[in-house]
Amino acid sequence: xxxxxxxxxxxxxxxxxxxxxxxxxxxxxxxxxxxxxxxxxxxxxxxxxxxxxxxxxxxxxxxxxxxxxxxxxxxxxxxxxxxxxxxxxxxxxxxxxxxxxxxxxxxxxxxxxxxxxxxxxxxxxxxxxxxxxxxxxxxxxxxxxxxxxxxxxxxxxxxxxxxxxxxxxxxxxxxxxxxxxxxxxxxxxxxxxxxxxxxxxxxxxxxxxxxxxxxxxxxxxxxxxxxxxxxxxxxxxxxxxxxxxxxxxxxxxxxxxxxxxxxxxxxxxxxxxxxxxxxxxxxxxxxxxxxxxxxxxxxxxxxxxxxxxxxx
Numbered sequence: 001x002x003x004x005x006x007x008x009x010x011x012x013x014x015x016x017x018x019x020x021x022x023x024x025x026x027x028x029x030x031x032x033x034x035x036x037x038x039x040x041x042x043x044x045x046x047x048x049x050x051x052x053x054x055x056x057x058x059x060x061x062x063x064x065x066x067x068x069x070x071x072x073x074x075x076x077x078x079x080x081x082x083x084x085x086x087x088x089x090x091x092x093x094x095x096x097x098x099x100x101x102x103x104x105x106x107x108x109x110x111x112x113x114x115x116x117x118x119x120x121x122x123x124x125x126x127x128x129x130x131x132x133x134x135x136x137x138x139x140x141x142x143x144x145x146x147x148x149x150x151x152x153x154x155x156x157x158x159x160x161x162x163x164x165x166x167x168x169x170x171x172x173x174x175x176x177x178x179x180x181x182x183x184x185x186x187x188x189x190x191x192x193x194x195x196x197x198x199x200x201x202x203x204x205x206x207x208x209x210x211x212x213x214x215x216x217x218x219x220x221x222x223x224x225x226x227x228x229x230x231x232x233x234x235x236x237x238x239x240x241x242x243x244x245x246x247x248x249x250x251x252x253x254x255x256x257x258x259x260x261x262x263x264x265x266x267x268x269x270x271x272x273x274x275x276x277x278x279x280x281x282x283x284x285x286x287x288x289x290x291x292x293x294x295x296x297x298x299x300x301x302x303x304x305x306x307x308x309x310x311x312x
Contacts, residue, residue, distance in 0.1 A: 001072070001073065001113060001164075001223060001224060002224065003025060003028060003030055003073070003220055003223060003224055004028045004029045004030060005029055005030065006025075006030050006031070006072040006073055007030070007031040007032075007033070007070055007071050007072045007073075008025050008030055008031070008032050008033070008071070008072065008073050008074070008075060009033045009034075009035060009066060009067055009071045009073075009074045009075070010022055010025075010032060010033070010034050010035070010074075010075045010077060011035045011036070011055075011057060011066070011074070011075070011076050011077055011078035011098075011102065012035075012036055012040075012041065012076075012077035012078030012079065013032075013034030013035065013036055013041070013046060013050070013075075013077065014034060014036035014038060014040075014041025014042055014043055014045055014046050014052075015036070015040055015041040015045075015077065016173065016175055016176075016177060016178055016212055017077055017117065017173060017212055017215060017216060018034065018036070018041070018075070018077045019034075019041070019042075019045040019046060019047070020175070020212050020213060020215075020216045021075060021077075021216040021219065021220075022034055022046065022047050022050050023047050024216050024217070024220065025220075026047055026049055026050060031051075032047070032049075032050040032051070033050065033051040033052075033053060033066065033068075033071065034046045034050050034051070034052050034053070035053045035054075035055040035057070035062075035066035035067075035078070036052075036054065036055070036078065037054065037055060037056045037057070037078075038054060039080075042177065045177065053065055053066040057078055057097075057098035057101055057102060058094050058097050058098055058101065059101075060101050060104075060105070063101045063102055063105045064105055067102065067105045067106065067109065067111065068109065069109040069110065069111070071109075071111050072111070072113065073111075073113040073114070073115065073223070074102065074106060074111065074113070074114045074115070075114075075115045075117075075219070076098075076099065076102055076114060076115065076116045076117065077117045078098055079095050079098070079117070079146070079147075080094060080095055081143055088142040091142055091143065091146060092142050092145060092146045092149070095143075095146035095147075095149075095150065096146055096149050096150060096153070099116075099150040099153055099154070100153060102114075103153060103154070103157050103163075106157075106163070107157070107161060112161075112162055112163045112164060113163070113164045113165075114154065114157075114163060114164070114165050114166070115165075115166040115167075115168070115219060115222075115223050116150065116151070116154055116165065116166065116167050116168065117168050117170060118147045118148075118150065118151055118167050118168060118169045118170070119143070119144060119147045119169060119170050120169050120170060120171055120172075120208075120234070120236070120273070120276050120278055121139055121140075121141055121143055121144030121147060121271075121273060122137050122139050122144050122147050122148040122151065122169060123137060123138075123139070123169075123273075123276075124137065124138040124139045124140045124144065124273065125138075125140060125273055125274075125275070126138075128275060128276065128277040129238075129277045129278060129279035129280075130234070130276075130277070130278050130279055131234075131279040131281065131282070132169070132232045132233065132234055132279070132282055140271050140273065141270075141271030141272075141273075142271070143271070144271070151167055151232075154167060154230070155230050158229040158230040159229060159230060163229070164227070164228075164229060164231075165229070165230050165231065166219075166222055166223050166226060166231045166233070167230070167231065167232045167233070168218075168219055168222070168233055168234075168235050169232065169233070169234045169235065169278065170210070170215070170235050170236070171207065171208035171209060171210045171234075171235060171236030171237065171276065171277075171278055171294075172207050172208065172209045172210070172276075173209075173210055173211075173212050173215045174209050174210070174211060174212065174297055174298060174301035175211055175212030175213065175300075175301050175304060176212075176301070176304040176305060176308060177305075177308065178301070178305060182243060182246055183246060183250065183298065183301055183302055183305055184305050184309065186246065186247055186250040187250055187254065187302070187305055187306050187309050188309060190250065190251065190254050190256055190258060191254070191309060191310065193258075194254070194256035194258060195256075195258055195259065196258050196259050196260075196261060197247055197251070197258040197259070197260050197261070198261050198262075198263065199243055199244065199247055199260055199261065199262050199263070200243070200262075200263050200268035200269065201243065201262065201263060201264070201265050201266060201267050201268040201272070201274070202262055202264060202265060202266060203242065203243045203244035203247070203260065203262055204242055204243070204244070204266070204274070205242065205243045205266070205267060205268060205272070205274040205275070206240045206241065206242040206243075206274070206275050206276075206277075207240055207241065207273075207275070207276040207277070207294075208236040208237050208238075208239065208240050208241075208276060208277050208278060208294050209237065209240075209241055209294045209297045209298050209301075210235060210236050210237055210290060210292075210294075210297055211290075211292055211296075211297040211300055211301060214290045214291065214292060214297070215235055217288070218233075218235045218283065218288050218290070219235070221286065221287065221288040222283070222286065222288070225286050225287060226286060233282060233283050233286070234278035234279060234280055234282065234283060235278075235280070235283065236277070236278040236280055236290075237280070237290050237292070237293055237294045237297065238277075238280060238293075239277075239293045239294040239295065240275075240276075240277050240294050241294040241295050241298050243268070244260065245295065245298075246298055247260060249295065249298050249299050249302055250302050250306075253299065253302045253303055253306055254306060
């Protein structure tokens, strides 16, 4: 589909990815509505020329206010994550409830195109690089389980109810304004004490990092060029970065030389997948590849986040 003249609803549009996507779509001439409950997002990040609806997607009435019949495509980004939710059962139930409420409302108002931000966590501890057709999918976190359940709902609506769905399985997406993940965590620790840095696990955890600007470029490219009923694409880079390498990059950018201490073990927390690299051959065949390596994405995000955090 052509996004340039579309009306797009972005759920979770006040967050990192959603706010960048909103700006890109508006610059291309699209009409954008952002729906967000602001539990993680920031109202100030929503572009001024987008329509903002404060909405809790677990509430059908809020979904109805946000999703009107003139919407052409829904980008469903809203979700609770392992890092900002302590109650696993609530995380799973509310993530799937939001998706089900949204799909029911789409069917009610005859909106049939939906792009969904899934996650590499649906693969669990799979061989690398992991292609989209790898099976069986065995997530090891409640977050990954909820994303896989959402994918199943979207598959049902695509194959049985005439929807077109695009599912994006993300690598680690990095960029400005992030909090609560490895790069801002390291920056905050080193600003507080530049002599020592505690690293969760053994530092050998190694994953693919994609900068948010390239993430939203890839999302739009897939929506405009993939036209099956149900389209699943990995979004990531061909390279990976270890946690210790991230510590090195952050230390270089802050011009400090800390001693590293490790908490031990092969992962940072329960449900953490220690090694992740996605195959992007399918994405490449569709005509899109990232310009930056994983290291380069981490370095750019470090510079952006350091500029913010130093000023706080």
